[in-house]
Ligand SMILES: Nc1ncnc2c1ncn2[C@@H]1O[C@H](COP(=O)(O)OP(=O)(O)OP(=O)(O)O)[C@@H](O)[C@H]1O
């Protein structure tokens with residue numbers, strides 16, 4: 253296996269002809285999609301486009317009805333993720349931040365991070381290990397980056413919404429997987445916070461491959477090099493942010509939503525759509 | 533224990549670093565815990581040694597039982613309504629041993645020592661009444677208290693491991709888990725109470741011999757009390773360290789959000805099976821101690837009521853704390869004893885009302901309520917404190 257590391261394949265994850273059928277409703281429909289190693293890819297799409305379902309399929313939470321997902325870890329043979337359980341996939345190097353903050357509310361911020369640290373996952377180890385000086389330093393580093401140092405011993409359940417989002421990003425950093433799937437990291441954040449989050453993701457992208465889902469176009473503009481647009485479970489368009497915004501199909505999909513969503517007080521997600529349309 | 537400067541405004545890296553170091557071991561809480569455990573030794577010195585003390589010994593065994601339920605329910609969020617199974621298995625092994633010893637002593641056959649067994653060893657009363665010709669082969673070796681004690685620990689652990697492994701692997705969760713555990717204990721209850729000639733049936737195994745270990749006979753409940761309290765403290769301390777370890781944090785994480793733990797790469801079924809097995813072991817020991825304390829065993833160990841009562845102990849005392857279940861078991865048992873002596877029928881009703889009251893008014897039990905009260909009283913006092921060096 254050591255010999256392979258010289259010729260690292262370009263594609264880290266490849267979604268091949270995947271369909272996810274929820275009792276007749278196809279949340280994902282014959283989707284082909286791949287990401288190269290080291291890339292920072294943004295996936296956008298209206299509500300219900302199947303973005304979260306795509307992440308569920310990649311992480312083994314939902315099994316595809318048809319098709320397969322191939323993950324190529326660095327210096328290890330490629331695998332078909334449907335042969336593995338969700339925890340094995342996580343161990344192989346796919347980490348995820350969920351759409352709604354998903355932290356352990358009765359553990360402290362520090363404990364949340366410490367459980368995420370890259371380390372053996374066996375029961376035996378968890379009984380007898382102590383965090384080494386290295387991992388404590390790493391925890392400190394992550395705490396500093398996400399700016400929760402002063403709340404390290406506070407229960408995660410008591411954090412504000414934005415802080416929980418940051419904590420989850422911190423958990424991803426501590427976990428240090430090869431491929432990071434980040435679902436709507438700036439939902440519910442102020443523009444200032446979301447800009448910092450963007451910087452953070454850009455920093456993470458230097459060492460990892462990232463797939464980021466978002467609606468907020470200011471944010472997408474800040475971080476994206478390549479954008480994929482999903483609509484009704486299919487790939488609608490793919491390219492640079494400019495190409496995507498000029499694509500008539502994308503304009504139509506978003507305009508349709510725009511007309512409905514324009515007048516009433518907008519939810520954050522619809523606000524994102526508005527921004528996109530405004531920019532077009 | 534150097535108190536760093538108040539880190540309210542600008543947290544510089546140095547003070548934060550010390551925050552991480554300090555997170556290691558909660559020395560303060562540990563000391564309080566030790567002191568409270570130490571207090572458990574004291575009632576033996578003033579309780580009436582012939583009536584109250586054996587009762588207290590039984591309550592202590594129930595406290596250990598409650599502690600085991602707290603590990604799986606309070607900490608891991610697995611509500612088992614069938615922990616009586618493991619308690620009962622542990623108890624019945626010891627009961628067989630003491631019952632056979634009693635029969636041997638009563639028969640007074642000089643050719644047989646206290647622990648000798650063979651085809652013509654003395655039969656117990658229910659075996660006679662069941663018209664068995666001899667003590668069943670598998671039951672014979674249990675007359676040796678060491679064999680029985682070993683099995684009283686081993687078998688509940690193995691059963692719990694096996695059951696947990698299957699149930700957690702197949703992803704049974706929540707209410708379904710509770711129902712499966714209850715169905716299992718009910719099946720065993722039915723078997724135990726109908727196979728009279730092998731188990732004593734509904735009458736169980738009353739009138740046991742005194743426990744004798746290393747040629748020392750526990751005639752005196754005071755000595756037995758020392759043993760039971762010490763074993764309880766041992767398991768309480770073990771649980772403390774378990775909860776403090778990374779393993780313990782993972783259990784809490786599973787209770788909060790199991791799917792997230794999986795997404796971090798932990799095999800949650802393994803963790804749940806492990807803690808379930810450990811709880812089975814503790815319940816088995818608790819059953820064994822309870823039988824030594826009361827010198828009787830009965831199929832009510834396997835009754836659904838027994839398994840639910842222990843859950844109520846934990847709920848009343850405070851789930852997710854280690855003192856809570858011990859306190860809950862002692863208080864509710866004392867209450868049960870007092871009320872039973874006044875109005876015999878009322879207890880189940882009172883127990884039910886108590887449970888509802890706790891769920892509604894004190895969702896985190898007595899200990900949780902006290903903790904909140906303490907925080908509430910401390911908050912205004914702590915804030916303006918100038919923290920002199
Ligand atoms: N388990 C499920 N069973 C049935 N339908 C589902 C299930 N999960 C998702 N769906 C449906 O699949 C569609 C796609 O959902 P998904 O969560 O992937 O959308 P999304 O692109 O993430 O949208 P959003 O922007 O709102 O997060 C939705 O219409 C949703 O209702």
Ligand SMILES: [Mg+2]
Nearest residue numbers: 303304305351
């Ligand atoms: Mg989504």
